[in-house]
Amino acid sequence: MTTREDFLVNNKEVISEFNIYITGNSNETLIGKNGKKIEDGSELILGHDFFAHIFPVLFGSITGNGIKNENILRRELGKEERKEDEHPE
Known part of the structure; x- marks a missing residue:
């Protein structure tokens, strides 16, 4: 699947693929x-x-660490959480 989105982040146009x-x-x-x-x-x-990676950029909710976002999903699914080392969104 490939998507291409044009959107604004902090009032700046961003083109991301x-x-x-x-x-x-x-x-x-x-x-x-x-x-x-x-x-x-x-x-x-x-x-x-x-x-x-994708949702934080598209919806402007960047936390700075992709594993923190993944761990939210893991908690919802009842899966063990990942160790949180640096993993930029």
């Missing part, structure tokens, strides 16, 4: 808040891309 590739592969290297490996299936990867 997002490319999302759905492979169905999981990420087996994620570390949870407990320091152990955690589940990260393709549904969580897609959720991360939307909630941690």
Whole structure:
């Protein structure tokens, strides 16, 4: 899926392009808040891309850390949260 959006952020026009590739592969290297490996299936990867990168830019709710946004989704799904290291939106 590819989308192209023209929108305003802080009264400045921004043109941004997002490319999302759905492979169905999981990420087996994620570390949870407990320091152990955690589940990260393709549904969580897609959720991360939307909630941690695309939505903050489109809707102007940038927090500065994409993992914090992903952890909100993980809490809603009852999944273990990721360790919050730097991961810009």
